[in-house]
Structure formats: C-alpha cells, structure tokens
Amino acid sequence: MKKVFAKLKKDKVPFFAFCVLFALYFLILFADFFALYPSSYSNRKMAYQPPNNIYIITPENKLSKPYTYNYIKSFNKDSFSIEYKQDRSKKYYIKFLSKGFEYKLFGLFKTNIHFLSVDKECNFHLLGTDINGCDVFSRLFYGGQISLTIGFLALLISFPIGAIYGGISGYLGGKTDKVLMRIAEGIMSVPSFYLLIILASILPSGMTSLQRFALITAILALIGWAGFSRVIRGMVLSIKNQDYVKAIETIGASKKRIILKHILPQTSSYVIIAITLSVPSYILAESGLSFLGLGIQLPDASWGNMLKEAQEFANILYRPWLLTPGFLIFIAVLSFNVLGDKIRDILDPKTIK
Amino acid sequence: MSTWVYILKRIASSIPILFIVSLISFFLIRLSPVDPLAQLKLNPAISQETIQSETKRLGLDKPVIVQYALWMKNFIKGDMGYCTDNTKVSTKIKSRILNTLLLSFCVIFFSWIIAIPLGVLAAVYYNSWFDKFLTVISSVGMAIPSFFFAILMLLFAQKTGWFPIGGLTSVDFSEMNFISKIFDIAHHLILPVFVLTTISLCSLARQMRANLLDVLNSEYVKYAYAKGLSKKKVIIKHALRNAINPIITLLGFEFAGLLSGAALTEFVFQYPGLGKLILEAVMQSDINLVMASLMIGAIMLIVGNLISDILLKLTDPRVRV
Numbered sequence: 001m002k003k004v005f006a007k008l009k010k011d012k013v014p015f016f017a018f019c020v021l022f023a024l025y026f027l028i029l030f031a032d033f034f035a036l037y038p039s040s041y042s043n044r045k046m047a048y049q050p051p052n053n054i055y056i057i058t059p060e061n062k063l064s065k066p067y068t069y070n071y072i073k074s075f076n077k078d079s080f081s082i083e084y085k086q087d088r089s090k091k092y093y094i095k096f097l098s099k100g101f102e103y104k105l106f107g108l109f110k111t112n113i114h115f116l117s118v119d120k121e122c123n124f125h126l127l128g129t130d131i132n133g134c135d136v137f138s139r140l141f142y143g144g145q146i147s148l149t150i151g152f153l154a155l156l157i158s159f160p161i162g163a164i165y166g167g168i169s170g171y172l173g174g175k176t177d178k179v180l181m182r183i184a185e186g187i188m189s190v191p192s193f194y195l196l197i198i199l200a201s202i203l204p205s206g207m208t209s210l211q212r213f214a215l216i217t218a219i220l221a222l223i224g225w226a227g228f229s230r231v232i233r234g235m236v237l238s239i240k241n242q243d244y245v246k247a248i249e250t251i252g253a254s255k256k257r258i259i260l261k262h263i264l265p266q267t268s269s270y271v272i273i274a275i276t277l278s279v280p281s282y283i284l285a286e287s288g289l290s291f292l293g294l295g296i297q298l299p300d301a302s303w304g305n306m307l308k309e310a311q312e313f314a315n316i317l318y319r320p321w322l323l324t325p326g327f328l329i330f331i332a333v334l335s336f337n338v339l340g341d342k343i344r345d346i347l348d349p350k351t352i353k
Numbered sequence: 354m355s356t357w358v359y360i361l362k363r364i365a366s367s368i369p370i371l372f373i374v375s376l377i378s379f380f381l382i383r384l385s386p387v388d389p390l391a392q393l394k395l396n397p398a399i400s401q402e403t404i405q406s407e408t409k410r411l412g413l414d415k416p417v418i419v420q421y422a423l424w425m426k427n428f429i430k431g432d433m434g435y436c437t438d439n440t441k442v443s444t445k446i447k448s449r450i451l452n453t454l455l456l457s458f459c460v461i462f463f464s465w466i467i468a469i470p471l472g473v474l475a476a477v478y479y480n481s482w483f484d485k486f487l488t489v490i491s492s493v494g495m496a497i498p499s500f501f502f503a504i505l506m507l508l509f510a511q512k513t514g515w516f517p518i519g520g521l522t523s524v525d526f527s528e529m530n531f532i533s534k535i536f537d538i539a540h541h542l543i544l545p546v547f548v549l550t551t552i553s554l555c556s557l558a559r560q561m562r563a564n565l566l567d568v569l570n571s572e573y574v575k576y577a578y579a580k581g582l583s584k585k586k587v588i589i590k591h592a593l594r595n596a597i598n599p600i601i602t603l604l605g606f607e608f609a610g611l612l613s614g615a616a617l618t619e620f621v622f623q624y625p626g627l628g629k630l631i632l633e634a635v636m637q638s639d640i641n642l643v644m645a646s647l648m649i650g651a652i653m654l655i656v657g658n659l660i661s662d663i664l665l666k667l668t669d670p671r672v673r674v
Contacts, residue, residue, distance in 0.1 A: 182369050182370060182373060183373055185370050185373075186370050186372075186373025186374050186376075186377060187373075187377065188609075189370050189371075189373075189374050189651050189654050189655050189658075190374055190377060190378065190647060190650065190651045190654070191609060191612040191613045191616075191650045191651065191654055192609070192613050193612075193613030193614070193616045193617070193628070194612070194613065194616065194628075194631050194646070194647055194650050195377075195381075195647070197616070197631070197632060197635050198381065198382070198631075198635055198643060198647065199381070201635040201636070201638070202381075202382070280496070284498050284499075287498055288498065288499075288500060288617050291500055291617070292617070292620065292632065294635075307500075307501065307504075310501075310504050311621075313507070313511070313518075316504060316507065316508050316511075317508070317511065323501075323504070326498065326501035326504070329498050329501065330496050330497055330498065330501065331496075333495075333496040333497075333498070334492060334493060334496035337492050337495055337496055338492055341492070
C-alpha cells in the first residue's frame with residue numbers, strides 16, 4: 001500500500017485527483033461545520049433567491065472585510081414575476097469560525113462553531129436557494145454525504161457477493177458453474193438501468209429516509225455483482241490449476257477454506273482496481289436515479305435529487321446556480337477515474353512502462 | 354459451414370438466458386405489493402369486460418407458477434395485454450423500439466467511426482501531445498453524467514436556436530413530404546446522438562488505444578518491421594486487425610450501456626424511445642408495460658451480444674463456442 005502511494009505521488013495529475021477526493025471527503029465529513037444552515041432548513045418565502053455576492057471593496061473603493069447585502073423579494077406587477085433586489089442599506093460582515101446554528105459533530109460533540117456565518121437577519125445563500133427555499137450551498141455538503149458514500153457502501157455489499165459467487169462457480173466447475181453463470185448472465189442481460197428504476201419504483205412509499213437509503217444501496221449493489229463475479233470466476237479458473245492449490249487439496253482442506261483463504265486472496269489486486277474503477281459508476285447510477293425522483297427523496301439531499309430542479313427548463317435558463325451539483329458529480333467522478341487508472345497502471349504488471 | 358454451426362450453437366445458448374430474464378422480470382414485479390390491475394380498475398374509461406378478460410388472461414385467480422406460464426405463452430404469441438390508457442402494449446412498444454434502435458445505431462456508427470481512428474492515432478503516437486490530450490479529453494468525457502450533459506446541451510439549443518428542444522418530430526411533421534420528414538428527424542436526432550456518442554466514444558477510443566498498444570508490443574509486429582514493411586502497412590494490415598477484435602466484443606456491452614444510458618438522455622430530450630417508455634410505465638405503475646419493456650430491452654441486449662459474437666467469429670477464426 002505504501003509503495004502504491006509513493007508511486008502515486010510521483011505523477012502529478014493522479015496525485016491531484018487524490019487530493020481533490022481527499023478534500024471532498026473531508027468537506028462532507030465536516031458538513032455541518034461548513035454548512036450555513038441546518039439540513040432541515042427551508043424558507044419558502046425566499047424560494048429561488050439568487051446567490052449573495054460577496055464584496056471586499058466598498059462603494060468608496062476601499063478595501064474592507066468581506067461583506068454581503070441582503071436580498072429583498074418584491075413582486076413586479078408589470079412583468080408579473082417575483083424579483084429579488086439587493087438591499088444596499090445595510091452591510092452584513094461575514095464572520096469566520098463564529099457561532100451559528102447548533103449541531104453535533106460526528107453525532108457526538110455538541111457545538112455551534114461554523115466556518116462561515118453572518119447575522120441572523122441576513123438570508124445568506126452563497127449559491128442561492130431552490131424551490132423550497134433551501135440553501136443550495138449547505139445542501140451540497142449534506143447531499144455529498146449521501147452521493148459520495150452510497151457508492152462505497154454498495155461496493156461493500158456487491159463485491160463480497162460477486163467474489164464468493166465467482167469463486168464457488170469457478171472452483172466447483174461442472175454443472176454448478178453452468179447454472180450459476182447462466183443466472184449471472186441472465187441478470188447482466190437485463191439493461192441495468194431498467195432494472196434499477198423498476199426496483200426503485202417498487203419500494204414502498206412510507207419509509208424513513210434511513211431505510212430508503214439502505215434499500216437504494218442494496219439495489220445498486222444487486223446490479224453490480226454479476227459482471228464482477230464473471231471476471232472473478234475467470235481468474236479462479238486459472239488459479240485453481242496451480243500447484244499450490246493441488247497441494248492444499250491433498251492436505252485435505254475444506255472447499256470453503258480453499259476458496260476463501262487460498263484462491264480469492266490471489267485476486268486482490270484486480271479487486272482493488274475494479275473497486276476504484278466502479279465507484280464512479282455507482283455515483284452516476286445514484287445521481288441518475290435520484291434525478292428521476294426514484295432514489296434519495298426530499299427532504300434528504302443528494303446531488304442527484306438536487307439536480308432534479310434542472311428538469312424544469314426555466315430553472316436552467318434563469319437559475320443556473322441550481323446546476324452546481326452537476327459539476328460536483330463531474331469532479332468527483334473524474335477524480336475517481338483518473339485515480340483508478342493510475343492505480344491500475346501501478347498494480348497491473350501487464351501495463352507498458 | 355462451421356460458422357453456421359457456431360451461430361446456431363450461440364443462439365441455442367441464449368435461450369436459457371432468455372428464460373432466466375423472463376423469470377426475473379416476472380417475479381420481480383409480481384412480488385411487489387402493487388395490484389397489477391389497480392390502474393386499470395381506476396380508469397373509468399376501461400370497461401368491466403376488459404378488466405375481467407385481463408384477470409383471466411393473466412390468470413390472477415390461479416397460482417403464481419400458472420400465471421407465469423400464461424404470461425410467457427401470451428408473450429411468445431405477441432400478446433402483451435393493455436396499458437393503463439387502454440392501448441395495446443405491443444403497438445406502443447413497437448414504435449418505441451424502432452426509435453431506440455435508430456438512436457442506438459446512429460450512436461454506435463458515429464462513435465466507431467470517430468473512436469477507432471482516434472485510438473489508433475493515440476497508440477501510434479504513444480506519449481505524444483495528441484495521446485496525452487486524448488487521455489485528458491476522454492477522462493473528462495467519461496465523467497460527465499449523461500443527463501447533466503444532456504441538460505447543458507438543451508441549454509445550448511435554447512441559447513443558439515440551432516436545434517429543436519427535445520422530441521423526435523416537429524409539430525407539422527405529418528404535413529411534410531418524405532424528404533423533409535427525413536431532414537426533420539435528423540435535425541431532432543443531432544443533439545441526443547451527440548450526447549450519447551461523446552460518452553461512448555471516450556471509453557471506446559481508450560480501449561482501442563490500449564489494445565493497439567498491446568499488439569504493437571508483440572513479437573509478430575516486431576517481425577513485420579524486421580521484414581522491412583512500412584509502418585503504415587504494419588499497423589493497418591497486421592496490428593489493427595488483431596487489435597480490433599476485443600472492440601467487437603465490446604459492441605455487445607456498448608449496446609447494453611446504450612440502452613441504459615439512453616434512458617436518462619431520452620428522458621431529458623423527451624425522445625420517444627424505449628427508455629422513456631419504461632420510465633413512464635414505472636412512474637404510472639403500468640405493470641403490463643413495465644414487464645413487456647423489460648423483456649424487450651433484455652431481448653435487444655441479448656441479440657446485440659449475439660450479433661457481436663457472430664461478427665467476432667467472422668473476423669477472428671480462432672473463436673470457438
């Protein structure tokens with residue numbers, strides 16, 4: 001592992017991707033600290049408020065502490081639309097590391113220190129608000145907590161299943177192999193996204209958000225294991241004919257022990273590569289599902305369901321700040337891809353140096 | 354002759370897979386707590402007789418195994434029942450299949466035409482600026498969520514007004530003559546094809562580059578060079594032919610990815626394809642439609658894999674069943 005990291009450090013681009021991912025996970029770990037409003041916050045009177053601009057130069061052309069203006073909502077009777085105007089009468093200074101809403105860090109320590117905050121009277125939305133008047137900036141952090149972890153959680157389910165399934169199929173061979181592989185092929189033959197939306201749609205509606213999160217994770221996992229198990233089976237087929245496996249068989253080890261302790265560990269470098277390369281596809285699947293309204297649902301945030309607002313054309317045209325989660329998905333997926341490619345190059349002996 | 358035997362064997366081996374798929378799509382939906390006729394019963398436009406005939410057709414009063422057998426029998430006969438809006442599932446699906454196939458073929462055609470030369474160039478000029486540029490661009494292309502890309506493209510269409518926003522045909526489509534009809538469809542196809550092509554192109558070009566690099570390092574290519582052949586001849590005649598085989602295998606997978614990836618793109622562009630149909634069916638919990646389109650999607654995928662395997666057999670005589 002140290003070796004991999006040392007090699008990773010040498011190449012600038014993958015190392016940068018690694019740093020980006022580290023930063024993203026750091027931010028979502030301390031989501032409450034960085035967020036401006038609690039996750040349940042919504043102010044329906046301030047729906048679709050544009051982002052607050054931050055100024056560091058006063059109208060008198062002097063440098064000052066960063067400050068912002070409040071937005072005032074008004075109804076324009078001529079164009080029949082709601083307009084937001086800056087209230088230039090009062091400056092609100094932005095405070096760093098000061099008191100805001102109360103939260104529990106890691107669910108344990110009660111505190112109310114925040115990275116950024118302003119006076120309570122100011123509606124401070126760095127990236128505007130959505131249709132429910134939720135703060136987009138804060139929800140990016142809460143959404144990231146779901147979007148960036150669900151992939152890993154799904155992998156934790158699907159990879160062991162796939163590995164054991166492929167291991168059994170490859171090691172036992174014969175009829176078991178045929179039946180098991182036909183089933184896996186059957187699952188692979190259903191277009192995965194179709195299966196995904198159908199599974200998600202038959203989830204009962206009256207669930208808590210935690211249950212829903214768990215079930216969506218399970219569904220994502222259910223889709224991914226089949227293809228993975230086929231590759232593992234192929235590797236097991238070649239490993240099982242090696243002399244050391246024959247030796248263990250002669251000693252009389254049980255089949256379970258041979259598969260779990262002696263054959264599957266041999267596939268570990270492939271598994272590491274496959275994991276880093278398949279996290280992005282899980283992130284994309286979750287965001288796609290939530291985008292359609294079948295995944296994580298309101299009031300919970302995920303980058304996918306935040307993008308749901310972009311389904312409305314008026315939003316893309318006049319409220320571009322609602323598109324920010326899309327860029328975050330893009331950055332996360334890109335970093336994972338770049339990192340995964342590099343890790344494959346390092347671990348795979350076949351690649352050209 | 355052996356090619357035909359291979360094809361027959363290959364078709365035979367996809368029958369058990371079809372059977373398993375049908376089991377999956379049937380039990381998945383039947384096990385869900387939704388009454389398959391709930392939507393039909395709610396619709397006042399649908400007569401009591403239709404509901405009764407549906408109950409009978411689906412065998413809802415009989416055990417699950419019998420229901421499955423009945424459903425399968427009807428499906429093979431082409432009778433897939435009625436949608437919630439009282440149209441036949443089969444007629445609805447037919448037009449959608451054509452649209453999805455049209456989209457998929459365009460995407461596969463363009464991504465192959467563009468990706469293979471790009472991959473070849475990147476491999477031939479390994480480590481050059483072009484190679485690095487392609488690596489960067491392709492990782493960027495692979496990282497954009499398809500629906501987000503589609504949204505951005507819609508924004509582009511709106512701002513420039515060069516392309517229609519969504520759909521497959523214009524409002525006055527039925528009044529056009531044949532040629533302008535074709536132009537109209539092509540005009541509507543550009544953006545969805547562009548979005549999907551960009552996404553599949555990136556991984557394809559990378560794959561092509563990796564394969565060709567592998568082949569270029571092999572002994573027989575060195576031998577061909579040693580024989581004194583020109584670089585062009587070695588690459589086109591010897592290396593490329595072998596490097597392209599794994600790509601042909603990918604064709605089947607790509608088709609699968611297209612069916613899945615297209616669902617979201619179709620949704621954003623309001624393109625009347627199978628993906629959008631299944632989404633609508635799922636949202637309205639239209640059980641007959643969901644089961645049928647899931648089955649059709651799987652069949653298309655299996656046929657896609659079949660075609661790519663047959664193509665592989667034609668290009669690579671070493672392949673055996």
